[in-house]
Amino acid sequence: MNKKSALELAATCFGFAALALSGCSAPKQTQAAALAFAGETIELASPDNNLKVTFGLTADSVPAYQLTFGDKTVVKPSRLGLKLKEGDLAKGFVIADKKTSSKDETWTPVWGEESEIRNNYNELCVSLNQPSTDRTMGLTFRIYNDGLGFRYDFPDQKKLSYFVVMDELTEFAMTGDHTAWWISGDYDTQEYDYTQSRLSQIRTLAPGARQENSSQCAVSPTAVQTSVQLKTDEGLYINIHEAALVDYSCMNLDLDDKNFVFKSALTPNAIGEMARCQTPFHTPWRTVMVTDDARKTLASRLILNLNEPCAYEDVSWIKPVKYMGVWWEMITNKSTWSYTDDFNSAHIDTDDYSKAKPNGKHAANNENVRKYIDFAAANGMDQLLIEGWNIGWEDWFGHQKDYVFDFVTPYPDFDVKALNAYAKSKGIRLMMHHETSASIRNYERHMDAAYQFMVDNGYNAVKSGYVGPIVTPGEHHYGQWAVNHYLYAVKKAAQYKICVNGHEAVRPTGLCRTYPNLIGNESARGTEYESFGGNKPHHTCILPFTRLQGGPMDYTPGILDTRMSFLDNTDHSTVNTTLCKQLALYVTMYSPLQMAADIPESYQRYADAFQFIKDVAIDWQKSVYLEAEPGAYLTIARKEKGGENWFVGGITNEYERTATVDFSFLDPGVDYTATIYADGPDASYKEKPDSYTIEKKTVNSETKLEIKCASSGGFAISVMK
């Protein structure tokens, strides 16, 4: 998303009122009668015996499951099954077979929050037969100490080779009117502010929670997106999401707000089908994470563990990246992506840009880019992203334009070879940008040439974008057709040893374990919205519980000059954080791809604070979650991979608080030098965002520090051995 698209285009946006016109099919809501098992049930417990899933059939032979945590019910008996074009797989089953097994292994991610991940679960595979159709459907449950994953399995069989999913009936029956941190269900965007409310309040609050977006299509008045974070009045933290979304449509959760039952609401294609499948096939995992401590939710590796191991033999070319960008100055309207105002509409196949009059505001010009290269290289960045380098930006958006970009032709003022050579001479790389304008067919037609162009010119990472309605008529960003494309792009990029950071793509579901060149995604409301009016102060206190469960986010933190008026004198809004909270995000928002998003002038002005961004690691040996409550606060400490230094970040929502940092994670008996970047005594995100202090202290494993966070404030600490 960018500013132009968010502010100028309302024509393609749908609210609930427009639902009937939009082609979106709203799932119908029926009041569910409570399910009950009839006959045999099968129970599977977590390795620590605390979390238990029970599977069985109802009196109608409907498959169902329930989940308990100790003596507390988490998910009441809930139905399973699918509606198919070829006849439903919803009831009339018998249990044909069941098998249990266990796994306890440790695997090594290419990059991550820790250098080794334990994968320890018990598994139950149930084979269900539907005698009336002679078809078999399996269910696999994997139960961990911190959650459950289950999926549908369809073995290769005579009576079921190809099928079309018209609806997935999976339910998650909650026990009450929990507190939820949610964004409204949508087939085309996740770029909404989070709302904290009771489940029963969603219907009332949803219309106000659906900010305009360049592409949006509502699911229903009560639907929410995954991952959704819940908290029970008994203090359980429940999180519902999915893992390993491959060649299937993405799941929203439609809420029956009388009974507090969530039901899977898949994303339809242009003709209302949810997925087309060929056996053998299995759905993505449906996941229910449960803990009694919010810190354990952050420490969970459930989603990653449910994904397949790395698909690549050689991963030596995949590296975490700290980068700057010629970007924030466009987002804030100081400069433009486009090169000229000459064209009434752009025709990249015939327009002669060399003869066009420059508009004088084009940021991706040789001189400006060299200035950024100099600064990025001098400050230890790995790469420099440049947006708006290629022809077509004059009217790239909102026109359902097929041939919108070619991904290889630079503007006349952007010398690809010279700039890459210059960057190389300074020890950094340029980062490629492929905005597709959601013209996916056009992108696929040019993809090989575009990736080869990258290789030929020394690029090894690309930020791709899918702004606006999917140009293929009737398709959605989160439907099977587009989901198939995003992974196609990542797998093809791997053939060229290119890392992908996909914006406006489907939300991640842990696929970065299998395809670690998927080094980042947007798939939520990022820092760019700080320039469109701001994110809510609690936003980054929620994202690690929700969006980040599936994989890293290219949140693009590091806006040290929080005044928009500095860049655009018509805009008097500010970033809704203090300066120090921006620093803390480098620790609290885990990503192997971290941007220093502000412009060089801001970093020069706040050079002492910028030091933290220069110092902070981007790959980790270990992470310790010191304090956490969704929507309220976070304090996280991480140890760099391949080194002895630690970095600590703490943030709060709009309410001031005092964080306690317990340094017991440090090696005992060793003194470390802590550099503490903290909100100043008079700091607040509204009045004094850039009031901060920098203090050096000696700390050891016995140290406990209390650090005051301002309203929407935070702190960052580098702890050097």
Added chain:
Amino acid sequence: MNKKSALELAATCFGFAALALSGCSAPKQTQAAALAFAGETIELASPDNNLKVTFGLTADSVPAYQLTFGDKTVVKPSRLGLKLKEGDLAKGFVIADKKTSSKDETWTPVWGEESEIRNNYNELCVSLNQPSTDRTMGLTFRIYNDGLGFRYDFPDQKKLSYFVVMDELTEFAMTGDHTAWWISGDYDTQEYDYTQSRLSQIRTLAPGARQENSSQCAVSPTAVQTSVQLKTDEGLYINIHEAALVDYSCMNLDLDDKNFVFKSALTPNAIGEMARCQTPFHTPWRTVMVTDDARKTLASRLILNLNEPCAYEDVSWIKPVKYMGVWWEMITNKSTWSYTDDFNSAHIDTDDYSKAKPNGKHAANNENVRKYIDFAAANGMDQLLIEGWNIGWEDWFGHQKDYVFDFVTPYPDFDVKALNAYAKSKGIRLMMHHETSASIRNYERHMDAAYQFMVDNGYNAVKSGYVGPIVTPGEHHYGQWAVNHYLYAVKKAAQYKICVNGHEAVRPTGLCRTYPNLIGNESARGTEYESFGGNKPHHTCILPFTRLQGGPMDYTPGILDTRMSFLDNTDHSTVNTTLCKQLALYVTMYSPLQMAADIPESYQRYADAFQFIKDVAIDWQKSVYLEAEPGAYLTIARKEKGGENWFVGGITNEYERTATVDFSFLDPGVDYTATIYADGPDASYKEKPDSYTIEKKTVNSETKLEIKCASSGGFAISVMK
């Protein structure tokens, strides 16, 4: 299309009854009040001053045109205009400007029915302004002695950069209840038998005229496809079609059968839009051909002339092709495209075909292909098509399967390199086959690799196929999305110097002038249907008036053994022609790509008749249309390009007739040797299809021969100087 798809799949086919369920949007029919011009009209006459188009506005400022031929009205005042998503361009216009011009030129086609084509027309460009919206729409009329072409032009303008066509309002108001040769309107197939009826009978006859097809979607109860051939009771031959269909959706003609007014019915995309356009833009030409002699209709070059000149500088690599194929034995069920029966469903990414058990009926095996190579080379063929050579045919059809073929992996029994080398050693080439199963995204993903594979292995021509519903949800074979693809495939093929013969693609509209590597299309009911129950005897007496107006058809004639039982002993049907009519088709069905479609054994059995197929030219200096009446008979003589020999073909429908061949086209005063292949005295397509005589005669420009044609019979003559 092939037999399996036509016979086994009814599930995706829609009749009119299923229209509401099918996602097809049927244009509404309104009873049109007769239009009348108000105010100024502009008249433009053909170079011979006989055909005249009149343009003007009605009292509502609706643009309209009429067409007259001498003193006869051909098209009564008929409305023009479009409905747009952005506000209609339908009425409220003023004439802002008008310009006339003329052209008389001669151009040289790469291949064709004659070596030089005259392009002689008068042109009127009208610029219309809609003051209420400050938008401009142009109309360009080109009038030839034998017809009219007109199109809408949308110049680049501030108030109209991008627009979505929701309906095209173009009408063709006929003067009465003409006789028509038509196929039912459809968004997905043209593979229907033609019906000859009055316009008023279409509604009644259409349901019976819609044979089942592997993909079909009806337009309305009275819609017909273009080109439609009409004849007035006054003896005028009228033909309505379109020319130069580029990045727009294909037009059907919806008939108001009370008023005999045809209205453009474009093909919708998945969400009911007809076309997405960016200015400057122009629609395809809408064409009305008018003659007073059916032979002039066949001689017309209106459609080609309305297309742009050749887009390629180098055309030396584009050559006409006479070919045989490993094909008829599959179509007739003697053998199979598929290799094995082992798989419940095929997964070309994971199945190990090398370990699969062959089904014993796979035609594309090394031994069989070598036999065909030997025969094709020994009999002067240029190429040999082999279908079923690549993995995936086990369940390629009817499953909306995305990754259905990869276009580069042969079955274990097909040695690509060895067979191409063997063919080369014999002086011929193999012809590639790319069945896509209408999985267009998958084809585009593999297209570069597939074409490169062809180049690497010595192929230079491909038969591509689009059987079954378009896999992209909600799209149709003739919608803008697919139309865009077909031309993309042709233009990309040109980069590899590959000629394309697209089956099940959109009907041709003369684009072969601009892109002459589009060497053929199917886009109608071809010879394959002779094995599915037969084509009507009048079929090939209609195609040259209709389907062939837009470009050559890969009709695949030459079935000399007309009994299906020879190949498939469960099938006792026969081809619905005599043997000699099959020979005549090489002359009457113009194509630079001509197949000898029967199996070698049949040609060995009828070796003396096969001689004509070996002799007949496939590229022409001159064509003379001796006798013609749509649906009844045709006699055509053609002189080979680069030689002095002539070839004559004559055919009839189910009724016997005596053709008269007037040899006055020959050089005067020179004797030629004519070899006459004629139906035997007792021949008939039902009882004695293979009764024929071969006679040699000396002929000169004074000679007139009467030749009897049997029921669905014909004759062929080679005339050697």
